[in-house]
Amino acid sequence: MEHYTMNLNLKVWRQKNATAKGGFENYSVSNISSEMSFLEMFDVLNEKLIAEGKEPIAFDHDCREGICGMCSMYINGKPHGPWQATTTCQLHMRAFKDGDTIVVEPWRANAFPVVKDLAVDRGAFDRIIQAGGFVSVNTGNAVDGNALPIEKDKADAAFYAAACIGCGACVAACKNSSAMLFLSAKVSHLALLPQGGPERRSRVVNMVAQMDKEGFGSCTNTGACEATCPKEISISNIARLNQEYLAASLVSE
């Protein structure tokens, strides 16, 4: 792999707190190595700002391995930037070239208010899980792990749905700010497993109700969520969610 260095212009959203009015600021960074991660480039910028006596840019991140779901930058009009199936923290600078201008914004959705600069509040996702995204089994109640065989295909499909990292990129990508991909991933994960069976109906109804309450928009099947999801959560989960929901509402009527 050939490595190179580059100089870049950055247009970054700055916002002091949830109520302040935000706006873009321009910055430039030089000598950025193509081997750096995108967030390491931000580290360089922040160190520069600190040295200049300015305030560094607040952004969320923790694992920097693409698994915790904390990082959340809207880069050049795409959540998590230009690479497929990649979180912001795993995006590397070889995606860019010398002289590029990069625009960085926070997730934009009413249900995700800005906390500061590029950090947003995704507590709505936790509350959707609280509404039913679990199996009601107290500690110590379990039978032997192998007592109930599960078809490998189903177990694998449940796993792929459970791979959602709760980052919120699907919401940020959607023009309606819908949380359907996130929600459908959780509903699918649990609906595909026998353990999730007993609460299948109440779960989907309660979780959908909570989603609506949080102010997420409705789904118009644009597919933007699937295209942007760093964990490649399939839009077929939304179809499953709709079936689950329909089945549940038929029964409850």
Place this chain on the structure above:
Amino acid sequence: MLDAKIPSGPLDQKWTQYKGHCKLVNPANKRKLEVIVVGTGLAGASAAAALGELGYKVKAFCFQDSPRRAHSIAAQGGINAAKNYQNDGDSVYRLFYDTIKGGDYRAREANVHRLAEVSANIIDQCVAQGVPFAREYGGLLSNRSFGGTQVQRTFYAAGQTGQQLLIGAYQALERQVALGNVKMYTRHEMLDIVMIDGKTRGIIARDLKNGKLERHFGHAVLLCSGGYGNVFYLSTNAMGSNVTAAWKAHKKGAYFGNPCFTQIHPTCIPVSGDHQSKLTLMSESLRNDGRIWVPKKAGDTRKPNDIPEEERDYYLERRYPAFGNLVPRDVASRAAKERCDAGYGVGSSRQAVFLDYAAAIERYGKIEAGKKGLDNASSDEIIKMGKEVVKAKYGNLFDMYEKITGENPYEVPMRIYPAVHYTMGGLWVDYELMTTVPGLYALGEANFSDHGANRLGASALMQGLADGYFVIPYTIGNYLSEEIRTNAISTDHEAFVAAEKTVQERIEKLMQIKGSQSVESFHKRLGKIMWDKCGMGRNAAGLKTAISEIQALKKEFWSDVRIPGDINEMNPELDKAGRVADFIELGELMCIDALQREESCGGHFREEHQTPDGEAERHDESYMYVANWELKADSTWQLHKEPLIYDEVKPSQRSYK
């Protein structure tokens, strides 16, 4: 004298006996008892959920924006359990024995045996929660092998076992939040313990969104705040992982056990430059199928695929024929360092070795061809089929490698090098997981308890969930049963006021320094001292230098650090400054501990103490103890030893040959 409160009786009866005799709290009283849980990783989320289920009033804290993002999420490889589903000779005793031996005989027998006993319940519990473990075609759970063992007892969910287990625990936790049994505080950082009449009665926490300090009362406090590997700056830990919670407890009197015991993981992506902010682990499971080698000729700069088979040195297979590439982590890491130091390292930095999948791809390809009855498959076809098998097993890890390095590991061997990964040391706890401070507990990686001087792969997840789901629910009752007459104490109590004031003053002091160097630059310098002198190889001279360098760094930090922004707003630099200040103090203690331990054991390698063929040399006569440090004054500690008594296992020189 430290009392570990180990129950009497035969080893395999202790936990049963304990559970049969510990005191209980009746349901009506549980509702009046408040428990604070700091941390929502596997240990904290499982503890908070389990205690909520029991009916205690729980408050849980984490510094991320959601409990689901705790560092446990990053665990890749798997979780051990003595299920013996593979019928390959596993048992509770063998898991216990492997863990004690893997820890190089520096762990407590009774705790480790209990861990092995409850391991099977963990898998059952997680399956019941809907954790999608890998399964075989028959629908039953799948297992793989991990370093340091000869049985297949590791359960996994592709390369993201930690994420799936944590989501299980997180969902159980959120269920308790919905039921009103747990109150969750995200983006909060615990900054002090509040003590009243010698007992832990609460915490001071800071709301990281607006900088406000808060007082929280609890009849007991559980620290589940994870490990402190980031003292080395570069590690596989998440960026926010820190020692602050444990360190504040240490300052309030909790002894710190074996602080120098650090695990350096052998298979990480090597450092690529000065900009590096963290290191990425390549799961140990890759050593199941990959072969590790360096060129036989020092300084060989040929491309790996141009180096013929007979000119490659598969040094682990050569040195350790019985375990080969599956030797424990400490052994594998040191062997890699030995080769690189001797000039055989590869890649542009020469600080790397190859992890090669070519042989595995061919082997799997042939198996597939056999299954499909393709006797005349061409080698291209075999390789294609082999790649598919490898992709199914390790695809996400290979993708991650490619994203970071830009190289395709299906075609070119991966480059790996050891990196700091886990800290076996931590707050000293007794059998009940209580620290030396009454009412203050430590669970998960934050305590020192189960892994001795070296942790086996897939055992940290097991320990975190064992502590949270199956141990603390019993042991905390033994303490809280005595507290049922203690009414909730008002947070206007002078002890709360005083603790908040101390925290406030420290924050103000940090902000007032207004120096010229960033927090990050101090952290980097600390990391370099630690890695060079208290890392994979340690010696007396180096450790002494490190101690004086750290003391100087501390002075410089407190006189020249620059923290931008204000106190009363979201200010990640200020958060980080507090953590780095604590890391600096911890670094000093780690070096003191490493200096005191005049032997090599597990991950602690004192260069003065090695066998003629370069293996770690323990000195059981003098060092068969847990080194516990009590803070006496600034930079002054007193050592308290907990002797380790082996009734069941006979310590021997570990051999993986």
